[in-house]
Amino acid sequence: MKKGNVRCIFSILVCLLLGAKVYHMHAHQHDYSKEIETLLSRMTLEEKIGQMNQVNFDSLSDELLQQVENGEIGSFLNVTDPKVINILQKAAEKSKHKIPLIIARDVIHGYKTIFPVPLGQAASFEPAIAETGARIAAVEASEHGIKWTFAPMIDIARDARWGRIAESLGEDPFLSSLMGEAMVKGFQGRDLTAPTAIAACAKHFVGYGAAEGGRDYNSTSITPYALRNTYLVPFQKAIDAGVLTVMTSFNDNDGIPSSGNKYLLKEILRKEMRFSGLIVSDWNSVGEMITHGFAVDGKDAARLAASAGLNMEMNTGLYVKYLKRLVEEGRISISDIDASVRYILNVKFCLGLFDNRYLNISKESAIYSEKHLQAAREAAVKSAILLKNDNHTLPLREIRKIAIIGPMADAPYDQLGTWVFDGEPEHTVTPIGALRDYTEYKDIQFVYEPILRKSTDNDTVNFRKIRQTVETADAAIVFLGEESRLSGEAHSLSDINLIGYQSDLLREVKKVGKPVVTVIMAGRPLTIERDLPYTDALLYCFHPGTMGGPAIWDLLFGRANPSGKLPVTFVREVGQIPLYYNHNNTGRPAPDHAKTLYDKSGEKQSSVGDVSFYLDSGKEPLFPFGYGLSYSEFKYSGLSLSSKKIGMKGSLVISVTLKNTGNMDGTEVVQLYVRDRVGSIIRPVKELKGVQRVNLKAGESKVVRFVLSPDDLSFYGMDMIRKPEPGYYTVWVGGSSNTDLQETFLLE
Structure with a gap:
């Protein structure tokens, strides 16, 4: 079997409804389609379903090893002992087709050497921090046999009551995309067949961060426009970066749980977003469709998930229990089963597991190295x-x-x-x-x-x-x-x-x-x-x-100068939630410094002239998105545009002079924001479109430049087609989302 010596992402465009075997390969990537089709042709239905089964490891037993030898398990969760992993892989090698196992674990912001939580890493506004952290996590985790992690979590999170906001990259699609892409690159590395490469998993697909009331696992009601313009944006960036796997979310959106949502998985994820990797459920999310009231029983849940295009089931065991019977009854297409197994086998081939499934337990450890x-x-x-x-x-x-x-x-x-x-x-x-x-x-x-x-x-x-x-x-x-x-x-x-x-x-x-x-x-x-x-x-x-x-x-003590910026808005009190910088305008937006109830005592009740804000806590957050102080002071001036008009095939250079007016060297996170003044649907009052970390010595000045293209201004409008719309735009450059240094241009 030919080894893949370059980074491989097997891009398969499969017409799932027809079960067609259509492969599309990116340039310079190894094509494993022949190997996969050869394996598929030799596998029984039971063996194919076994590949779709991910099991949480508890302990070694003769019964478990026999299941592996029979090809009944495709992946294990939570095995971290290299000796045990080698035993399991040995059992897999004894199976008829010698298909290796893929070992998975939640390695979120470090394995042994723990980095700041993802929300903290996002506060750096520096993708290199996220990429380095993920690379180190991959190096350490792969040493113990872990080849698949369930990160990055790129759910847009705008509710601080939600505990998983810590695992998120904040409230902004642009920043979440930037940091999430970096994490994918860090986990997977430049060569997927390298011993230290592990598969990344973009999660949770989709909308989990918008859970009602910040209550975990709760329902969401995300509109098609918001879905595409906000919540899918980081996922598309991760897909473009080559992420190998995507995880479905626990929540239902508008009444349909993600793990059984055929439109979401087959039409949006596969066709619109052109994702060609493996889709895995979250822990027991297939079985939880029964509790949701979406599935009658376990058999019905397995049918719904497999029909929707969910390739691997985490932990529930319903696929192993019911899929064969569902195929025999004609209620599940064999083409759906084959498509799922292709995605799974492709990940294993791309990671080099068919050639290197065993761990070298005698090599020198990199865990807790001084570099890490x-x-x-x-x-x-x-x-x-x-x-x-x-x-x-x-x-x-x-x-x-x-x-x-x-x-x-x-x-x-x-x-x-x-x-x-x-x-x-x-x-x-x-x-x-x-x-x-x-x-x-x-x-x-x-x-x-x-x-x-x-x-x-x-x-x-x-x-x-x-x-x-x-x-x-x-x-x-x-x-x-x-x-x-x-x-x-x-x-x-x-x-x-x-x-x-x-x-x-x-x-x-x-x-x-x-x-x-x-x-x-x-x-x-x-x-x-x-x-x-x-x-x-x-x-x-x-x-x-x-x-x-x-x-x-x-x-x-000043050995370092603070440079972090807020990746999420800080509210004054919990009653302001949700409050985020890139919101839509209302027909009655509140002016700056709108009076609160306590400033208006004695006035008679009236709706004339009233605006959208809280009478008690006002309209402003405690600290806005992008805010953060330094021991240095930074002055912005001279904002200029290369043109006041650009065409649909042009680009715009935005320049600003930044000066460190303090007496200490420092780093400023320069932020570019844009607003489409009028759109076919209402556009956010500001959207982050660029960031640069700029190091300046005390007293030093520098001209900072951003390049903005029409594609950067694209969004899904009323016709549900992603494109830029002509009209006037405002740009701001500054040190937070409430900067007021601005210019205007026309997109023709």
């Missing part, structure tokens, strides 16, 4: 967002002694964040651990008193220690936030204030009269408006991972 740890530290630095810095409290200078307080200062597991099945707290470097063990911080005097043991702690008995702890120090650093278990899957919250007595703790520290710096580690954007008056500076870190401790001190 340094990359994780850099990612944590670039992911942190400075939200407040009154009177230049930070960076800390001429500080002889600091008081360290709070439950997150030395919480090695919680610092890692959600989805860290394989993360090891004993390898986590916490802020306290960094001060104790890192030579660059050995000379810093500190006194440490957590006061609260956990973020959920409701015992205030140690509050009496606050004054004596802080009084002897020059400044207090208060570490607050969320334990890892408070965010992630199935961890939705209706109250997203700092939990427990953390806000009370901060107020008591402030009373002592020393400068107060707050560091928050959390998996979501918390509602922290009530806490801001009680701190002089605030550094926000979405759970920063293994190397969060030294990264935080790098920032607080």
Whole structure:
């Protein structure tokens, strides 16, 4: 069998309804169609269905090994012992067709070396951070035999109550696309047959992040326009980047669960988006169609999923139990079965598993290498967002002694964040651990008193220690936030204030009269408006991972300059949700600084002149998308366009002068926003269309340029065709989504 020595993505355009075998190969990619068709022609129906069966591994047994030898299992979840994997692969090699297993695991933001949660990585606005993190995760996970991960999660997330917002890349389709594409490239590498390449999985298809009320697994009601212009955008980018697999979501949209939605999978994903990889269900999502009330029983659920084009079933076992009977009854087409098996076999061929299924368990380990740890530290630095810095409290200078307080200062597991099945707290470097063990911080005097043991702690008995702890120090650093278990899957919250007595703790520290710096580690954007008056500076870190401790001190002491920007809007209070920057305009948009109820006391009730906003919390968020401070100050000026008019085949160069007017070298994330003033459907008030991280020395200036093409302005309009529409457009360039430096051009 010929080895694939180049990166292979087997692009199959299959007319699923007819079961036609139509292959389309990208240039320079190996075509495994002959090998696949040869295998298919020799396989029994039972063996084909076995390839569609993914099983959660529990323990080795003679019965399990016999199932593998019989070809009844195509993939295993959650095996991480290389010796066990080799035993399983040996059993697969004893099967009639010697088809290798593919071993899968949730490796979301690191395997052993844990990077910031994906929402944190998105805050860097730097695709290289995401690609490096995914590459390191792939290197470490593949060492233990994992060849398939269920990441990146590219659900657009606009509700901070949803626990899985931590796993998302934020609220914006452009940024999510940019970072998701980078993760796909990082996981899969340049050569899919390389030992360190693992298959990426774009999830969850589709709309899962729009769950009602932020309640996990809940229904969505996404319109066809919103689906294509917002929620499908990152998936298309991942497909264009060559992602090998896509996972269906738990939710129903408009009454149809994704795992049984034939229109969604066959018409949109396969035909419109031209996805030619493997579609896998989420955990038990096929069986859950019964609970939804969409399927009568397990047999009906298997029929619906297989007919819809779902290729591999995760964990439920309904395919193995019912598909053969459904084919024999003529209720499932054999062409659908064959199409699914082609996709599955193609992934295994592309990953080189037919040639290299066994692990070399004696090779030197790369896990926790210095290179990996340094990359994780850099990612944590670039992911942190400075939200407040009154009177230049930070960076800390001429500080002889600091008081360290709070439950997150030395919480090695919680610092890692959600989805860290394989993360090891004993390898986590916490802020306290960094001060104790890192030579660059050995000379810093500190006194440490957590006061609260956990973020959920409701015992205030140690509050009496606050004054004596802080009084002897020059400044207090208060570490607050969320334990890892408070965010992630199935961890939705209706109250997203700092939990427990953390806000009370901060107020008591402030009373002592020393400068107060707050560091928050959390998996979501918390509602922290009530806490801001009680701190002089605030550094926000979405759970920063293994190397969060030294990264935080790098920032607080000025060894690094904060550069992170918010990938999601911070609301003032939970009642403002959903609130996101790229919303549509209403016919009565609220003006800036619209008066609240408290500003209008004594007025009679009237609807004349009223506008769209909250009477109590106004129209503005606490912090807008794209916001983040620096120890440097950046001035934007001289915004200019290469032309005031462009044609449908032209392009526009947008230039702006950026100057670091501060006295410290720094990095600014320059952001380009666009608005289509009038469209065939209402267009968002602003849309992110470009980002650049620009490094400037103190006092240095640079002209930053963006190139905008008509395709960048394309969207699905009233005719449901993606194209740019002629008319006037406004462009903004600045350091956040609320920038006001703007120009206008005409697209003809």
